[in-house]
Amino acid sequence: MPGIDECLLDVMRLPGARGAAVVDWTSGLALGTIGESPNGDHEATAAETAEVARMAAEQPVFAQAAHTADPAHSALRGPARPDRSPTAPPGPAVEDVIVTAAAGYHILRFVETAFDSSVFLHLWLDRSEGNLALARIRLGEIAERLVLA
Amino acid sequence: MRPTATTRTVIPEQAVLSPMLQRLAAERATGALMRDRGTLYLADGQVVHAESPATPGIDVLLTTSGALRSEGWWDAVAQAGAGQRVARYLVDSGRVPGGALELCHLGALYDAAFFALAPTHTPARFRYGVSHWIGPVRPVPVDSVQRETLRRRELLDRIWPDALTDSAPIAPTAHPVDAPVPPRQRRVLDLVNGVRTATDIAQELGRSAFHTLVDLRRLAAAGLVEPVRPASAGSASGPVRIELPEVTADPDLALLRRLRDALEAL
Structure with missing residues (x-):
């Protein structure tokens, strides 16, 4: 059974991975952490990255591009899915946020859950050893596996 | 590791x-x-x-x-x-x-x-x-x-430093929605009706109550919702709020008149 810890261990197997965390972006809470964090404090890092994730998730410019179909319908809600009840929360419109910094790459990957949540995976990647494109794809797969059986 | x-x-x-x-x-x-x-x-x-x-x-x-x-x-x-x-x-x-x-x-x-x-x-x-x-x-x-x-x-x-938002019934304000409300906050705003509290809204959405508090405080900060203050008038206990007689329906107009009078007096 893959849980938070197994998922974080998977993330750390990516080449150049320095540290990772599962974070709730509404509260800034780190639900699980592994490896290093840029400022040596996983909790502070989580609160800071959560703010970035929230800004990205809530900006209409990113959210609207995906589905501008029906303006009468609640503006930012995605198309109805047959496998979900009508009260199910809409999935995140933004998939990930990538920040390239002098001290490394940061990928924030939103995790889509079947229940109401605001969770993302944060990976801190070494610039010389990491492969940003590969890491982004793998992180997406891990995020999916985290909430699937 | x-x-x-x-x-x-x-x-x-x-x-x-x-x-x-x-x-x-x-x-x-x-x-x-x-x-x-x-x-x-x-x-x-x-x-x-x-x-x-x-x-x-x-x-x-x-x-x-x-x-x-x-x-x-x-x-x-x-x-x-x-x-x-x-x-x-x-x-x-x-x-x-x-x-x-x-x-x-x-x-x-x-x-x-x-x-x-x-x-x-x-x-x-x-x-x-x-x-x-x-x-x-x-x-x-x-x-x-x-x-x-x-x-x-x-x-x-x-x-938004108003703790009453966490416990009191929340009402929508007359303030027009002049900026886009993020979808997650929108779902909370849609349930604000002057009767429901943060806990009620959380139950209805199946959302963490703290997340709902955050959404409500953000909506309050944007001027879109406000907690229903407990009515203090009419009861014997507690400090009685003194209602001042309304001078004018439009305070801005009164201010402008005072300003004009002051300028004319110069």
Whole structure:
């Protein structure tokens, strides 16, 4: 059974991975952490990255591009899915946020859950050893596996 | 390298919200700490579960969204409730993926703990040996829970420093919605009707109550909602609010007149 810890261990197997965390972006809470964090404090890092994730998730410019179909319908809600009840929360419109910094790459990957949540995976990647494109794809797969059986 | 549950050994003095909880953690106690607004369940001095009347339980979080059908929940309670392994059963029977259950349960734990650790004058009680039927999921150190609860209080006050928003019925204001409301806040705003409280809205959405508090404080900061202040007029007790006679319906007009008069007098 893959849980938070197994998922974080998977993330750390990516080449150049320095540290990772599962974070709730509404509260800034780190639900699980592994490896290093840029400022040596996983909790502070989580609160800071959560703010970035929230800004990205809530900006209409990113959210609207995906589905501008029906303006009468609640503006930012995605198309109805047959496998979900009508009260199910809409999935995140933004998939990930990538920040390239002098001290490394940061990928924030939103995790889509079947229940109401605001969770993302944060990976801190070494610039010389990491492969940003590969890491982004793998992180997406891990995020999916985290909430699937 | 092992995943860590973000443990720190040094706790600053102000991070101790409940000296009793601190002591129970030190003695690695197992049981239920019952406080005014919620209950924390400990196992070996770690927090394993929390409940509060102010927050939706994990059953509400899972079933409202359709992540789990309510029959599935009740079946798990019937099958594994007596053995106190409901969480384990939900995962093993394939009803809820393991990672999803951990995320949902941790969210519910910190959510209920935030309310359970709210300041109170009622003394707390601890019942040794009691454990919750949800069973083990992902234990959290007491220090983490206390630190997070304090951080959350500060976060709310940074967004909009009006604690009444957390408990009073919330009403929409006449203020026009002049900027786009993010979808998650929109779902909260749609339920604001002057009667529902944050707890009611959280229950209805199947969303963490703390998340709902954050959304409501952001909406309040944007001027879109406001808490319904308890009516003080008409009752014998309490300070009577003196209603000043209204000078004019339009204060701006009155200000302009005064300004004109002042300028003319120069």
